[in-house]
Amino acid sequence: MSHKTIKPDLDLVFARFAIFGMLAILFAAISVKGDAPWFTWVVMLWGVFSIFEAAIKADEDALAANGLAKIIISHSGKLASERDELKKSIQGNHGRIAELERLNRVKVQTILDLHEEIKELKASHHGEMIGHEVHLKQVKKNRDQLRVRVDSLEQALNKVSDWKAHPEGYEANFGAWGVRDFYRSLAKQALAKKE
Incomplete structure (x- = not known):
């Protein structure tokens, strides 16, 4: 058996005293009629030990549940903070994405302007070439x-x-x-x- 420090809840302590009291009353009632047979003693002791074992188990389960609840609460706090950080990161990324989209629009416009200028230069060059061809002829x-x-x-x-x-x-x-x-x-x- 492991040596754990058990801090039972107050309700479980009262429940144990109540069960122990009922068993004491039952034992006293049987003993009044005479000596109780040994089998009755074994059954009563077994009942008392099983009740105490169940109470201890319930305490351990309650403590484990409390520990799990604390862990869950701390994890939920961590998850909430991580969620908030992710929201901030996403909002920051939205700002970066908007800036990148704006830069892309500027680059696309610059490319389109350069394309137009190239077309104009080609047309101008073509016109000059035609003029040169006429002059050459x-x-x-x-x-x-x-x-x-x-x-x-x-x-x-x-x-x-x-x-x-x-x-x-x-x-x-x-x-x-x-x-x-x-x-x-x-x-x-x-x-x-x-x-």
């Missing part, structure tokens, strides 16, 4: 026209250089015209080929 056209003029003048100069090598050819082809008239006719031919 004009430059190519002018280059081709100049190439035709240069080719015409080169052909005319080749004719002149061939005629200088053969002065009789010059006289034969141009007669009394002067050199100035010859170059003028070559320039007119070059301009006529251009058009």
Whole structure:
């Protein structure tokens, strides 16, 4: 048997005295008629011990229940404080979540603005490219026209250089015209080929 310090409740103490008193009265009533048989003594002692054992057990159970109640109360207090901390944490997290959502909205808006700016730059660049292409076509056209003029003048100069090598050819082809008239006719031919 373990050595526990038992502090029984006052009701259980009164109940034990009442049971012990009833057993004493019963024993006195049986003893008045004469000596009680040994079996009666055994049954009465067994009843007394079982009643005391039940009372002690009830005390232990009551103490255990009190201990459990205290544990439950302390745990419920801890749980309440943990619940309050969780509520505060959740409220803090709601604030953080709201701030993160606001930052995300700002980032999304920034991304959308950058996307619009990229579209505008692409359109502007495309417009510039079209302008450059038109200018490039004009430059190519002018280059081709100049190439035709240069080719015409080169052909005319080749004719002149061939005629200088053969002065009789010059006289034969141009007669009394002067050199100035010859170059003028070559320039007119070059301009006529251009058009």
